[in-house]
Amino acid sequence: MPLLRRYYHIFSAFWQRGLTYRSTIIGYRIGEITELLVIILLWSRIFEGHTVILGYTKPEMITYFLLGNLFGVAVRSYARESISRDISEGGLSAIITKPMSYLSFLAPREIGRMSLPTILSIITNLLVILPFHALLIDLPNLGIILIIIAMLALALIIEFLINYLIGFITFWTEETEAIFDVIGRLKRFFSGYYFPLSLMPVALITLSGWMPFSYSFFTPAQLYLGKMSITDGLRGLGIEAAWIVILWLAVKLMYKRGRKRYEGVNI
């Protein structure tokens, strides 16, 4: 059986599994809609009587947060949770006794698990954003759009790999929540989730440029707003590619080390 078909079967099984939890899917969407409406209301209120705040016009600021959010939901992963569960509850044993490596199995499984909620999140975001399109900045040129799409695709891979690494910590300790929380906060800060990174000191902006997080929110949003050039975008793609190589090597090393410690408990 060709490899792609094998991946497809795994993807398909977990995609279907995602459909089982309909109330969860609806619940998350309600939360997302509320958050987006709060962003619009909050920044509309802050901009009352002002044209420019911290170098951003009202359309720029609202576009920054709404698009940034959209990019954020497109590149998220919760692989850490399922990997952690596999290791701590012994589910890993069922996979590692099969002739496909766990690392090869993870990608189709996690894409299968996440694709439906992600697609629904993107649709929800677009449904909220579209009625307010008059408040937003117009689409940039095709070149910028293509760079943003490539940047988000690489950011998604980075997100997966970081999740793998955190999940693998379970080989040593079952407590991955705290580490995930710390990295989550760092990620939100350095991705520009709380506020545009351009408001930070230059040193921190430079540092964030070398870290992998800003490419899932701040950088693509700045590219969209025309505050960064195509050259900046291409440089960002290069940095992302380098991170993917580093993280992949770290994932392989950590899995190899962790696998030696695995005891297959609960079986």
Next chain:
Amino acid sequence: MEPVIIVKNLVKQYAFYRKEPGIKGSIKALFYRKKEFRDAVKDINFSIERGELVGFLGPNGAGKTTTLKILSCIVERSGGSANVLGYDPGRRQPEYKSRFAIVMGQKDQLIGTLPCFESFKMVQALYGISDKVFTENLEELVTLLDVRDLLDIQVRKLSLGQRMKCELIAALLHKPEVLFLDEPTIGLDVVAQKSIREFIKHYNQKNKTTIILTSHYMEDIEELCKRVIIIDKGSIIYDGQLSDLIKKHAPYKLLKVTFTQDITREQLAGLGEISEFQPYAATLRVRREEATKTAAMLLNAGLPVDDLLIDEVEVDDVIRTIFNEKR
């Protein structure tokens, strides 16, 4: 015949930490924890030939499951060697994984929220089974285990017995040559246990699959395994025919008698050791070679015998005796 499983001086150690009791102990453990090692498997040796169905017996924590985990690539051994079908399980080669399967009675391998057919399709993908072989094998297994009506029902809605049948199908779709069954009947009712046992027996005979079975239910072992390996505290304490084990460790038989009228203990004096007594029934333990003679004496002793049965000692009791002797 060439053995397909060869285990030599196999060792597995697990690391663990001790913590002193109370809050003080917890705080101390934050800074210093003493690492200790426990031998789960100590220097064990055995070999199994193609098509054999061997029972692996022992109390909880004896090392049975750990041995199966080593042979099925789940955990790494700490020492010794293992060879299954010519492969070293420690190398975790995909070619080896395509030729064995493990079923863990206490761990579901199927996706609970989906119908089992979807899990079977995933198993097909994981093993790279062609559509033709998949359809043929599935058809055969579904018929044998009589689960055709269950294929489109969510796994979590199935009973334990039905689920175990589906677990067996998932494990056998790629026709493994070696099968490790870890407590396949645990928690099942007697009807489901019987049905699983019959299937394992049939499958082993038909396909000459080499099977190692661990079970706490002696009926499983008695009905399926001619040979047993008994393991305790990580070491093998018996490896041989089940019938020899009974002869060696239970040199007596049981005479089970029921009476038409109540009798007294004294009336049975001198016939054998009374292991159970009620006024209308009794069980006597007598030496194997004296069983027939004692039965005749009982019938001629003028007692109101209604029925008499010469029975083997329960295997469970034999095993318990062995473990008690070792302690």
